Amino acid sequence: MSEISFCENNFAYGTEELANKLENELDGVSVEVEACLGYCGDCALGPFALVDGELIQADSVEELYEMIKEEL
Template sequence: MTEIKFCENNFTFGTEETMNKLKENFNDADVSVESCLGYCGDCAVGPYALVNDELIQAETADQLYEKIKDMM
């Protein structure tokens, strides 16, 4: 099972919508949100998520969704 984690502090980049789309479209993934993932430097500059503990970054939340979708 794929584990995808989002930082709630990163929602300012639209990642909450990305998270919700992943929850809707990939029932076999464990999608969760945490108050802080400890990637503050990355979190401050753009959208990101941890996919199976691998840092995935993108320029936009939509691009982040596409990157994660391609990994599924």
């Protein structure tokens, strides 16, 4: 089972909606939301997620969504 982790501090970029969308859309994937993932420098730059521990960063939530789907 793959795991996708989101940082609450990154929600200003729209990642909360993305986390909810992925949780409802993907089977066999665990979507976690953490208070802080420790990627503060990356978090300040734009939307990101960790997919199986690997940092995925994008310029937009839509791009992040596509990159996560490709990674899985």
